[in-house]
Amino acid sequence: MMKNNKIIPIALACFTAFSASASAAEIEVGGFIKGNIRYIGGEVPYNTMWIGSGAMQSESSNKTQISAQESRFNAKFTHNGVVGFAEIDFVGSDQGNGVISNSYSPRLRHAYIKYEDITFGQTWSTLVNTSTFPESADLGGPLVGEAMIRQGLIRYQYGDWKFALENPNTFGTDETGEKLSTDNDYIPDMIVRHDTKGDWGNISVSALVRYLDPDNTSEVSFGGSAAAKFHTFGKDDLRIQLHYGNLGRYVGTVAARDIYNGEVETTTAGTIAYRHFWNDTMRSSIFYGRTVTEKEQTDRYQVGVNLFTNLTPELKVGFEVGRYEVMDTINQLNTSENCASDYVQFTMQFSI
Known part of the structure; x- marks a missing residue:
């Protein structure tokens, strides 16, 4: 075992090397603190x-519920032309509860490396055009109709x-209605996307090709997506x-299966x-999202309208009302009853 007089110089050398590396990198910290009453x-x-x-x-x-999740x-x-980005939030945590401390655990949203024209890690799927998400108090807006998926990828x-x-x-x-195994998911999904942009806005068009081979079901599947602002x-x-x-899972946030x-x-x-601006800082968005499936015959939508304003450039408040409804076709395979809920939400967000 090393003596203490050897451990201390080694630790100091490691710390000095780390400090030098960190000081050479350009570091930007961001995010926001958000409170909701829903x-x-x-x-x-x-x-x-x-x-x-x-x-x-x-x-x-x-x-x-009042929450800051x-x-x-x-x-x-950023260092020598290499960009690393990581982001966490606390949505969906099973750890916290409203009994005592609401101690929610963090989840990984993004973690990727970008070098020149290559992106590698976890981030928004290439199918996703984030500029087309509406401004909303409800996280992400009408997820039931959106492409809003993050996952591991390598992109050029x-x-x-x-x-x-x-x-x-x-x-x-599977044929018996049991959950499919993912043990045979060995060929990556392939996406090609083209972007067009100008002073008028932007348009993205994407094509998805997948090889699905779970539980004796071998299929090549295709899908297309267009998004514009x-x-x-x-x-x-x-x-x-x-x-x-x-x-499948690329749109609707579990509204459709693969x-x-x-x-x-x-x-x-x-x-x-x-989105309409009433003045320089006050604006409203009205939005609608929907997903319909052919085999399962599900049909779900969300509609909402809101009012936002900025109290300072970094602090905004918003109020939103909306409705979520399930209108699935009722048959021998889908026997659940249709239903709906209305929601009201107030939010305050301080951007860092």
Whole structure:
């Protein structure tokens, strides 16, 4: 065992080397602290955000929750042309509860390396155009119709083109209705995307190709996606997403499966949002999102309208009302009852 007089110089040398490396890198810290007051009343159970799932509970209920779970923190490191980015928040944690301390554990949102035209790590899927997310109090807006997925990937960008291999993961059920195994997910999903942008806004068009091979089901599937943000009058803008094909888990935030009872699912989904500025700082967005599936015959939508204003450049407050509804086709395979809930949300967000 080393003596203490040898351990101390070694520790000092390691610390000095780390400090020199850190000081050479450019570090940017960001994120925001966000507080929400959220009320939900209806047959769909309370959720911190509306995702594409939903099943009728035994009785209608009313619930209010005050939370800061959506607060997030990130750091960006730049050194010798290499960029590293990592971000965490606290949404979806199973650790905290409202009994005593609400001690929610962090979750990883992003962690990636970017060097020249290569991005490698976990971040937004290449299918996702974040500029088309509406401004909303409810996290992400109408997730039920959006492409809003983060996962591991390696991506190459050539001008306005992006080519990516992304993490394969089959979400769905076999012929007996049992959850599919992902043990045979060995070929990465492939995405090609083209971006066009100008003073008028931007448009992205993407194509997805996947090889699905779970539990004796071997299929090649295809899907397409288009998303756009258009500047209209003054500071107003229109945001649109349209998705069709074998997109499965890529759209709707679990509103659609990749495979349903052994058959590849076909999904039609989309969102539309219009943001209007009443003055320099006060604005409203009205948005609608919906996903419909062919095999499972699910049909879910969310609609909302809000009012935001900035008290300072870094501090904004917003008020939103909306509705989430399940309108699935009732048959021998899908026997759950349709349901709906209304929500009201107040939010305050301080950007770092």
